Amino acid sequence: MSPTKVTNQTAAVLHGARDVRIEQRSVWPPQAHEAQVAVVQTGLCGSDLHYYAHGRNGDFVIQSPLVLGHEAAGVVTAVGSSVTHLVPGQRVALEVGIMCQNCKFCTLGRYNLCKNMRFCSSAKTFPHLDGTLQETMNHPAHILHPLPDDVSFEQGALIEPLAVLVHAARRANLSSGQTVLVFGVGAIGLLACSIAQSIGASRVVAIDINQARLDFAKQEGFATDVYCLPAVDKPKTTEEQLRRAKTSAHDALKAFGEADGFDVVFECTGAEPCIQMGIHAAAVGGRMMLVGMGQGNVTIPLATAAVREVDIQGTFRYANAYPEAIELLASGKLQNAEKLVTHRFSLQDAARAFELLSKGKDEDGNIVLKVMVGQQ
Incomplete structure:
Protein backbone atom coordinates (compact mmCIF):
# COMPACT_ATOMS: atom_id res chain seq x y z
CA MET A 1 0.00 0.00 0.00
CA SER A 2 1.06 3.60 -0.48
CA PRO A 3 1.25 6.08 2.40
CA THR A 4 -1.66 8.50 2.71
CA LYS A 5 0.16 11.65 3.78
CA VAL A 6 3.01 13.90 2.71
CA THR A 7 6.24 13.42 4.67
CA ASN A 8 9.52 15.33 4.90
CA GLN A 9 12.95 14.00 4.04
CA THR A 10 16.53 15.23 3.64
CA ALA A 11 18.15 15.89 0.27
CA ALA A 12 21.55 17.17 -0.89
CA VAL A 13 20.66 19.86 -3.43
CA LEU A 14 23.04 21.51 -5.91
CA HIS A 15 22.29 25.20 -6.43
CA GLY A 16 25.36 26.05 -8.50
CA ALA A 17 29.05 25.26 -8.84
CA ARG A 18 30.34 23.89 -5.52
CA ASP A 19 27.12 24.91 -3.79
CA VAL A 20 25.51 21.82 -2.24
CA ARG A 21 22.92 22.50 0.44
CA ILE A 22 21.26 20.02 2.78
CA GLU A 23 17.54 20.74 2.64
CA GLN A 24 14.24 19.33 3.80
CA ARG A 25 11.89 18.36 0.97
CA SER A 26 8.40 16.93 0.84
CA VAL A 27 7.66 13.41 -0.35
CA TRP A 28 4.21 12.62 -1.70
CA PRO A 29 2.66 9.16 -1.83
CA PRO A 30 3.70 7.19 -4.92
CA GLN A 31 1.44 7.31 -7.94
CA ALA A 32 -0.26 4.14 -9.18
CA HIS A 33 2.72 3.01 -11.31
CA GLU A 34 5.41 4.06 -8.84
CA ALA A 35 7.12 2.70 -5.75
CA GLN A 36 8.62 4.74 -2.94
CA VAL A 37 12.23 3.90 -2.19
CA ALA A 38 14.41 4.71 0.80
CA VAL A 39 17.78 5.30 -0.85
CA VAL A 40 20.53 3.51 1.08
CA GLN A 41 23.62 4.08 -1.08
CA THR A 42 24.51 6.33 -4.00
CA GLY A 43 27.80 6.14 -5.87
CA LEU A 44 29.15 9.44 -7.19
CA CYS A 45 29.83 9.54 -10.92
CA GLY A 46 32.04 11.68 -13.15
CA SER A 47 29.01 13.48 -14.55
CA ASP A 48 27.88 14.31 -10.99
CA LEU A 49 31.34 15.77 -10.39
CA HIS A 50 31.11 17.95 -13.51
CA TYR A 51 27.81 19.39 -12.31
CA TYR A 52 29.26 19.96 -8.84
CA ALA A 53 32.47 21.59 -10.02
CA HIS A 54 31.09 23.68 -12.90
CA GLY A 55 27.30 23.80 -12.56
CA ARG A 56 27.10 22.05 -15.90
CA ASN A 57 28.02 18.85 -17.69
CA GLY A 58 29.07 19.69 -21.23
CA ASP A 59 26.17 21.55 -22.85
CA PHE A 60 23.76 20.71 -20.03
CA VAL A 61 23.57 23.65 -17.63
CA ILE A 62 21.70 23.61 -14.31
CA GLN A 63 18.73 25.97 -14.58
CA SER A 64 17.22 25.26 -11.17
CA PRO A 65 18.31 23.48 -7.97
CA LEU A 66 19.04 19.83 -8.70
CA VAL A 67 19.53 16.71 -6.60
CA LEU A 68 22.47 14.80 -8.09
CA GLY A 69 23.17 11.06 -8.00
CA HIS A 70 22.06 8.21 -10.27
CA GLU A 71 24.00 5.12 -9.14
CA ALA A 72 21.82 3.87 -6.32
CA ALA A 73 20.23 1.06 -4.36
CA GLY A 74 17.65 1.12 -1.61
CA VAL A 75 14.58 -0.42 0.00
CA VAL A 76 10.97 -0.18 -1.18
CA THR A 77 8.86 1.49 1.50
CA ALA A 78 5.53 1.76 -0.33
CA VAL A 79 4.00 0.86 -3.68
CA GLY A 80 1.35 2.42 -5.91
CA SER A 81 -2.00 0.80 -6.48
CA SER A 82 -1.08 -0.86 -9.81
CA VAL A 83 2.29 -2.25 -8.72
CA THR A 84 2.22 -6.01 -8.20
CA HIS A 85 5.84 -7.17 -8.57
CA LEU A 86 7.29 -5.21 -5.65
CA VAL A 87 6.48 -5.17 -1.95
CA PRO A 88 7.59 -2.94 0.93
CA GLY A 89 10.87 -4.14 2.40
CA GLN A 90 12.21 -5.33 -0.95
CA ARG A 91 15.81 -4.38 -1.77
CA VAL A 92 16.21 -2.84 -5.22
CA ALA A 93 18.64 -1.19 -7.62
CA LEU A 94 17.31 1.95 -9.29
CA GLU A 95 17.53 2.27 -13.06
CA VAL A 96 17.20 6.02 -13.42
CA GLY A 97 16.64 6.64 -17.13
CA ILE A 98 12.88 7.02 -17.55
CA MET A 99 12.00 6.17 -21.14
CA CYS A 100 8.76 7.03 -22.93
CA GLN A 101 8.04 3.35 -23.83
CA ASN A 102 6.25 4.45 -27.01
CA CYS A 103 8.83 5.70 -29.52
CA LYS A 104 10.60 3.67 -32.21
CA PHE A 105 13.68 3.09 -30.10
CA CYS A 106 11.72 2.01 -27.05
CA THR A 107 9.68 -0.50 -29.05
CA LEU A 108 12.89 -1.86 -30.60
CA GLY A 109 14.41 -2.41 -27.17
CA ARG A 110 16.97 0.38 -27.63
CA TYR A 111 15.40 2.70 -25.11
CA ASN A 112 18.74 4.24 -24.20
CA LEU A 113 18.29 6.22 -27.47
CA CYS A 114 14.78 7.39 -26.56
CA LYS A 115 14.48 11.06 -27.54
CA ASN A 116 12.01 11.61 -24.72
CA MET A 117 14.27 10.08 -22.07
CA ARG A 118 14.35 11.82 -18.71
CA PHE A 119 17.37 10.93 -16.63
CA CYS A 120 17.63 11.49 -12.90
CA SER A 121 20.34 14.06 -11.98
CA SER A 122 20.70 15.31 -15.58
CA ALA A 123 20.11 18.92 -16.60
CA LYS A 124 19.46 17.91 -20.22
CA THR A 125 15.70 18.23 -19.75
CA PHE A 126 13.79 20.96 -17.94
CA PRO A 127 12.24 20.86 -15.44
CA HIS A 128 15.13 18.74 -14.20
CA LEU A 129 14.50 15.31 -12.69
CA ASP A 130 16.05 14.96 -9.23
CA GLY A 131 18.56 12.22 -8.54
CA THR A 132 19.18 9.87 -5.67
CA LEU A 133 21.12 11.96 -3.13
CA GLN A 134 18.02 12.10 -0.97
CA GLU A 135 16.58 9.90 1.73
CA THR A 136 13.40 8.91 -0.10
CA MET A 137 12.09 9.19 -3.66
CA ASN A 138 9.24 7.95 -5.81
CA HIS A 139 10.27 6.09 -8.96
CA PRO A 140 8.60 4.16 -11.79
CA ALA A 141 8.24 0.62 -10.52
CA HIS A 142 9.08 -1.09 -13.83
CA ILE A 143 12.68 0.15 -13.62
CA LEU A 144 13.27 -0.92 -10.04
CA HIS A 145 15.23 -4.17 -10.05
CA PRO A 146 15.12 -6.57 -7.09
CA LEU A 147 18.50 -7.36 -5.54
CA PRO A 148 19.49 -10.89 -4.51
CA ASP A 149 20.22 -11.30 -0.80
CA ASP A 150 23.94 -11.75 -1.40
CA VAL A 151 24.31 -8.46 -3.31
CA SER A 152 25.00 -5.60 -0.89
CA PHE A 153 23.61 -2.10 -1.21
CA GLU A 154 27.04 -0.82 -2.23
CA GLN A 155 27.23 -3.46 -4.92
CA GLY A 156 23.70 -2.52 -5.90
CA ALA A 157 24.84 1.07 -6.41
CA LEU A 158 27.58 -0.23 -8.74
CA ILE A 159 25.00 -1.86 -11.02
CA GLU A 160 24.34 1.38 -12.93
CA PRO A 161 27.97 1.88 -14.10
CA LEU A 162 28.32 -1.88 -14.53
CA ALA A 163 25.31 -1.82 -16.86
CA VAL A 164 27.18 0.70 -19.03
CA LEU A 165 29.92 -1.89 -19.58
CA VAL A 166 27.49 -4.77 -20.04
CA HIS A 167 25.92 -2.76 -22.85
CA ALA A 168 29.32 -1.86 -24.35
CA THR A 315 27.98 3.21 -26.87
CA PHE A 316 25.57 5.28 -24.78
CA ARG A 317 24.32 4.30 -21.34
CA TYR A 318 22.50 0.94 -21.51
CA ALA A 319 19.31 -0.86 -22.41
CA ASN A 320 17.99 -4.04 -20.76
CA ALA A 321 21.38 -4.48 -19.08
CA TYR A 322 20.45 -4.35 -15.38
CA PRO A 323 19.39 -8.02 -15.07
CA GLU A 324 22.70 -9.24 -16.52
CA ALA A 325 24.69 -6.82 -14.34
CA ILE A 326 22.87 -8.04 -11.23
CA GLU A 327 23.43 -11.65 -12.23
CA LEU A 328 27.15 -10.99 -12.72
CA LEU A 329 27.46 -9.51 -9.25
CA ALA A 330 25.47 -12.30 -7.65
CA SER A 331 27.50 -14.98 -9.46
CA GLY A 332 30.80 -13.86 -7.94
CA LYS A 333 32.41 -13.55 -11.37
CA LEU A 334 33.24 -9.92 -10.59
CA GLN A 335 35.25 -10.69 -7.49
CA ASN A 336 36.98 -7.31 -7.35
CA ALA A 337 33.98 -5.05 -7.92
CA GLU A 338 33.61 -4.09 -4.27
CA LYS A 339 37.24 -2.88 -4.22
CA LEU A 340 36.19 0.05 -6.40
CA VAL A 341 34.54 1.64 -3.35
CA THR A 342 37.36 3.52 -1.66
CA HIS A 343 35.55 6.14 0.45
CA ARG A 344 32.19 6.53 2.20
CA PHE A 345 30.22 9.54 3.46
CA SER A 346 26.84 10.26 4.99
CA LEU A 347 24.24 12.23 3.05
CA GLN A 348 24.85 15.20 5.35
CA ASP A 349 28.48 15.22 4.18
CA ALA A 350 27.72 15.10 0.45
CA ALA A 351 29.68 18.30 -0.22
CA ARG A 352 32.76 16.82 1.43
CA ALA A 353 32.33 13.69 -0.68
CA PHE A 354 32.33 15.76 -3.88
CA GLU A 355 35.38 17.74 -2.79
CA LEU A 356 37.30 14.54 -2.12
CA LEU A 357 36.29 13.10 -5.49
CA SER A 358 37.48 16.27 -7.20
CA LYS A 359 40.93 15.97 -5.60
CA GLY A 360 41.47 12.33 -6.60
CA LYS A 361 43.46 11.58 -3.44
CA ASP A 362 42.61 11.66 0.25
CA GLU A 363 44.64 13.24 3.06
CA ASP A 364 46.74 10.09 3.36
CA GLY A 365 47.58 10.04 -0.33
CA ASN A 366 45.27 7.13 -1.14
CA ILE A 367 43.58 7.15 -4.54
CA VAL A 368 39.89 7.98 -4.74
CA LEU A 369 37.86 5.83 -7.11
CA LYS A 370 34.23 5.30 -6.20
CA VAL A 371 32.79 7.40 -3.39
CA MET A 372 29.57 6.19 -1.76
CA VAL A 373 27.11 8.55 -0.08
CA GLY A 374 24.29 7.30 2.08
CA GLN A 375 23.56 5.45 5.28
CA GLN A 376 26.71 4.59 7.20
Missing part, protein backbone atom coordinates in the same frame (compact mmCIF):
# COMPACT_ATOMS: atom_id res chain seq x y z
CA ALA A 169 30.49 -5.49 -24.21
CA ARG A 170 27.34 -6.60 -26.02
CA ARG A 171 27.86 -4.05 -28.76
CA ALA A 172 31.49 -5.16 -29.07
CA ASN A 173 30.44 -8.80 -29.36
CA LEU A 174 33.08 -9.47 -26.74
CA SER A 175 33.71 -13.20 -26.43
CA SER A 176 35.93 -15.67 -24.64
CA GLY A 177 39.52 -15.86 -25.82
CA GLN A 178 39.79 -12.32 -27.12
CA THR A 179 42.48 -9.87 -26.03
CA VAL A 180 41.29 -6.60 -24.50
CA LEU A 181 42.93 -3.21 -24.01
CA VAL A 182 41.32 -0.59 -21.75
CA PHE A 183 42.20 3.10 -21.87
CA GLY A 184 41.60 4.74 -18.50
CA VAL A 185 41.42 3.02 -15.11
CA GLY A 186 38.86 5.09 -13.32
CA ALA A 187 35.79 3.25 -12.08
CA ILE A 188 34.37 2.74 -15.59
CA GLY A 189 37.67 1.48 -16.98
CA LEU A 190 38.15 -0.92 -14.09
CA LEU A 191 34.64 -2.28 -14.63
CA ALA A 192 35.50 -2.73 -18.31
CA CYS A 193 38.43 -4.86 -17.20
CA SER A 194 36.17 -6.86 -14.90
CA ILE A 195 33.56 -7.47 -17.59
CA ALA A 196 36.23 -8.65 -20.01
CA GLN A 197 37.60 -11.08 -17.43
CA SER A 198 34.14 -12.42 -16.59
CA ILE A 199 33.50 -13.17 -20.26
CA GLY A 200 36.77 -15.05 -20.51
CA ALA A 201 39.14 -12.67 -22.28
CA SER A 202 42.54 -14.29 -22.75
CA ARG A 203 44.31 -11.10 -21.72
CA VAL A 204 43.21 -7.77 -20.21
CA VAL A 205 45.63 -4.83 -20.04
CA ALA A 206 45.22 -1.13 -19.30
CA ILE A 207 46.73 2.24 -20.20
CA ASP A 208 46.50 5.48 -18.21
CA ILE A 209 48.55 8.55 -17.28
CA ASN A 210 48.18 7.90 -13.54
CA GLN A 211 50.69 5.36 -12.25
CA ALA A 212 48.99 5.02 -8.88
CA ARG A 213 45.73 4.00 -10.51
CA LEU A 214 47.54 1.61 -12.81
CA ASP A 215 49.28 0.06 -9.81
CA PHE A 216 45.88 -0.40 -8.16
CA ALA A 217 44.47 -1.99 -11.32
CA LYS A 218 47.28 -4.53 -11.45
CA GLN A 219 47.59 -5.22 -7.73
CA GLU A 220 43.86 -5.82 -7.34
CA GLY A 221 43.68 -8.10 -10.36
CA PHE A 222 41.70 -5.92 -12.75
CA ALA A 223 44.46 -6.01 -15.39
CA THR A 224 47.32 -8.44 -15.93
CA ASP A 225 49.64 -5.73 -17.28
CA VAL A 226 49.57 -1.93 -17.37
CA TYR A 227 51.31 0.86 -19.24
CA CYS A 228 51.71 4.46 -18.08
CA LEU A 229 51.82 7.04 -20.84
CA PRO A 230 54.82 9.34 -20.38
CA ALA A 231 54.23 13.02 -19.67
CA VAL A 232 54.87 15.12 -22.78
CA ASP A 233 54.32 18.69 -23.92
CA LYS A 234 51.11 19.43 -25.77
CA PRO A 235 51.64 19.00 -29.53
CA LYS A 236 51.64 22.22 -31.54
CA THR A 237 49.74 20.89 -34.54
CA THR A 238 47.10 18.27 -35.30
CA GLU A 239 49.57 16.44 -37.54
CA GLU A 240 52.08 16.23 -34.72
CA GLN A 241 49.40 14.92 -32.36
CA LEU A 242 48.38 12.19 -34.82
CA ARG A 243 51.99 11.14 -35.33
CA ARG A 244 52.54 11.04 -31.59
CA ALA A 245 49.41 8.94 -31.07
CA LYS A 246 50.66 6.38 -33.58
CA THR A 247 54.10 6.25 -31.97
CA SER A 248 52.65 6.04 -28.46
CA ALA A 249 50.34 3.20 -29.48
CA HIS A 250 53.21 1.25 -31.01
CA ASP A 251 55.35 1.84 -27.91
CA ALA A 252 52.54 0.50 -25.70
CA LEU A 253 52.00 -2.54 -27.94
CA LYS A 254 55.72 -3.27 -27.79
CA ALA A 255 55.69 -3.02 -24.00
CA PHE A 256 52.73 -5.41 -23.86
CA GLY A 257 54.33 -7.79 -26.36
CA GLU A 258 51.27 -7.49 -28.60
CA ALA A 259 52.69 -6.20 -31.89
CA ASP A 260 49.52 -7.15 -33.77
CA GLY A 261 47.24 -5.19 -31.45
CA PHE A 262 44.19 -6.12 -29.37
CA ASP A 263 40.91 -7.65 -30.49
CA VAL A 264 38.79 -5.18 -28.53
CA VAL A 265 39.72 -1.73 -27.23
CA PHE A 266 37.54 -0.01 -24.63
CA GLU A 267 38.24 3.72 -24.70
CA CYS A 268 37.01 4.94 -21.31
CA THR A 269 38.64 8.38 -21.08
CA GLY A 270 37.03 10.44 -23.85
CA ALA A 271 40.45 12.05 -24.37
CA GLU A 272 41.29 12.75 -28.01
CA PRO A 273 44.86 11.33 -27.87
CA CYS A 274 43.57 8.07 -26.40
CA ILE A 275 40.91 7.74 -29.09
CA GLN A 276 43.60 8.26 -31.70
CA MET A 277 45.89 5.73 -30.02
CA GLY A 278 43.07 3.22 -29.74
CA ILE A 279 42.67 2.98 -33.52
CA HIS A 280 46.35 2.09 -33.89
CA ALA A 281 46.28 -0.26 -30.88
CA ALA A 282 43.35 -2.32 -32.20
CA ALA A 283 44.22 -5.41 -34.21
CA VAL A 284 43.42 -5.70 -37.89
CA GLY A 285 39.71 -6.49 -37.99
CA GLY A 286 39.42 -5.42 -34.34
CA ARG A 287 36.97 -3.13 -32.65
CA MET A 288 37.20 0.04 -30.59
CA MET A 289 34.35 0.95 -28.28
CA LEU A 290 33.87 4.63 -27.43
CA VAL A 291 32.75 4.49 -23.80
CA GLY A 292 34.22 7.70 -22.40
CA MET A 293 32.46 11.02 -23.00
CA GLY A 294 34.90 13.72 -24.10
CA GLN A 295 34.89 16.79 -26.31
CA GLY A 296 32.38 17.07 -29.11
CA ASN A 297 34.75 17.13 -32.09
CA VAL A 298 37.72 14.77 -32.38
CA THR A 299 40.28 14.33 -35.15
CA ILE A 300 40.95 10.64 -35.83
CA PRO A 301 43.12 8.66 -38.28
CA LEU A 302 40.08 7.44 -40.21
CA ALA A 303 42.05 6.03 -43.16
CA THR A 304 44.04 3.85 -40.77
CA ALA A 305 40.81 2.48 -39.33
CA ALA A 306 39.35 1.90 -42.79
CA VAL A 307 42.25 0.01 -44.40
CA ARG A 308 42.71 -2.14 -41.29
CA GLU A 309 38.94 -2.67 -40.91
CA VAL A 310 38.92 -1.44 -37.34
CA ASP A 311 35.29 -0.92 -36.35
CA ILE A 312 34.69 2.20 -34.25
CA GLN A 313 31.46 1.96 -32.29
CA GLY A 314 29.73 4.36 -29.99
